Amino acid sequence: MSSDGSRRRDVTVADVAKAAKVSKAQAARALGNYGAVSDDVRERVLAAAEELEYRPNELARSMNTGKSNTIGVVVGDIENPHFGLAMRGITDTAKKSGFNVILVNTDEERAAEVDAVRVLLDKRVDGLIVAPASSLETSHLQQVRESGRPLVLLDRAAEGLDVETFAVDMGSISYESTKYLIEAGHRRIAFVSTVRTDAPYVPGMTLDSSQISDRLKGIHRAFDEADLPHPADLVRLNAGDADSIMRITRDLLHGPDAATAIIASDGLIALSVVEAIQESGLSIPGDVSFLMYDDFSWTRLTTPPLTVIAQPVYDMGIAAAAALIRQIEGRKSAAPTPDLVARLIQRGSVGAPKDADVLSQAGG
Amino acid sequence: MSSDGSRRRDVTVADVAKAAKVSKAQAARALGNYGAVSDDVRERVLAAAEELEYRPNELARSMNTGKSNTIGVVVGDIENPHFGLAMRGITDTAKKSGFNVILVNTDEERAAEVDAVRVLLDKRVDGLIVAPASSLETSHLQQVRESGRPLVLLDRAAEGLDVETFAVDMGSISYESTKYLIEAGHRRIAFVSTVRTDAPYVPGMTLDSSQISDRLKGIHRAFDEADLPHPADLVRLNAGDADSIMRITRDLLHGPDAATAIIASDGLIALSVVEAIQESGLSIPGDVSFLMYDDFSWTRLTTPPLTVIAQPVYDMGIAAAAALIRQIEGRKSAAPTPDLVARLIQRGSVGAPKDADVLSQAGG
DNA sequence: AATCGATGTGAGTCCGGTCTCAATCCTAGG
């Protein structure tokens, strides 16, 4: 079908052996560099291999070594730079140890994730890195464990699953950030996240995402500590596409009980929130303060530059891959897990609320 | 090593066959859904498979079908949202046809790319999508062709290689954009790119990247057509890390012959260029006009929003994957290649040059 | 009732490597 002969049968050890006039076993030994081979044979085999442009079939090799030198990575959305960067950390690390990476995107759908894990297992990857869409329904991850293949989690934890997890401590950074906002005078602090829920938010409800639960707990803790009521009405989940996020934002900014600060749960949300704020003709931080998760480069270019919560995403990718590979190779944990801490980077998007007095009265 | 028994041997057809008290062949037929199998046997086999939690070994299957249902993707930098988005298009399309994607990042190093291609071929991927780091040195891609395995190119063309390529026509969009800048009064239009060269830029020199050559040709054409000299001194290649880009930008903005407009070759460059402009205390477009490739969401959030050249990156990914899969499945090109055209999106970062008169005199 | 084609079925081969095992070759020690 294609221009030249096309389906040239691959050269195999047997072909090389024949060309070098030795047995298949000897050729395999010379090529695989194992067992005992005389210099004479080795030379002839290697020459023949070179001549025939022999390339070992990794599939066949994997089949009886049981190792594929491949790791599977399952993420929600590779289009999100958060994962793009983590992926970079993973592939960089994998390459160093001679591993390849199969990437599966789940669109944050649990069904897709279950499927992805199954397919990767069927493909006999040596291990899996998963950023679980749900922290609660983890039976498919449990199955990975049962299959005996190494698994590490990225970005999010999974309930009741004894697995190495590489994510930052969301509770403490959320607490810290909220405290920062409260100290700046904010009482009406909104939190916008894509996490899906069946019911509307009520404090303490069980959420699918450990990340988001932890962040909410952090917010809660900061409010409790300041002896202030936690404005549960400002927690907006189920923020899906750009339109819905903009609608939510407009809603938050509207009315007498408007939010004075908004925390965007990720970079994608941030884009739409900021856009909606700008479209409303409001200024940051004059009218609304703004805080977002992930320190993307562009956050320095807006006017004002945005105050962000930086997560060591690249390092998380590296750490996850390193740990997984260590497990695959059956080595004991040598280096302790590097501490993956998030940092609040104060730039220009957080200020005092416009009508601080009115609000503090309403709050107290 | 891990909590429970760990290395449980995988369940094979033979195991299922034994449990169902039929021959391995019959079990295989029932499971693989081919050949003739009586209802009785099928039932027993499926029940046994269920009971034993049988999962076919895709490796073994691939080995004698010769199909791995896997495609390899080789890109320069997955961290770059440009590729992140393309990757999304690829994985979405691949999944629909039951293909998995092995991703290799080359860091735009040709050596890494050569290696990546070899490894993927060894892994017996069914086809390859490559965004070649170099449009000139393409012998490794030629080898892919010779191996008979399908190959399509993404984002960049490769000299003298008869392969389906999915990229926008850089020449015309570059021409159009330059013309737009010239008509706005600009004569000193700078172009900043990461492309590596051994020698400093001279018009018409051979570049490693077809993309960049085409863009430069477009710029050239626009200048020629306007009967203006093309300011070759403002073409700045080898813009590597953020620091060097910022240095280049400061340099372009400095002195009597400063640039009045800057075109950033990609999103990463754009970030540093804009940052440098802002740091210099200059305003866009008051002091400098700015134009960049790729329409990332954040470009709408800066003040002013940035004028960009939008490329249908996601669609390019989809088209590339669809074409590759079509080739793999040996089907004839059904739908014609969708036209992948770039669009100039005028927002707020291009205006008239500050001292238009002075410059037009200098230009004419 | 003998024949024929359409199932059903099991034994065994093959894919392309890795690896075991027994046989053969060499060389140094006795």
Next chain:
DNA sequence: CCTAGGATTGAGACCGGACTCACATCGATT
């Protein structure tokens, strides 16, 4: 000169499915 023991070597099993082939089985045809 003979032999023990390590170095070489080739035959063949094996990994886990897919698939070929020869051999039943069985209802339908004439």
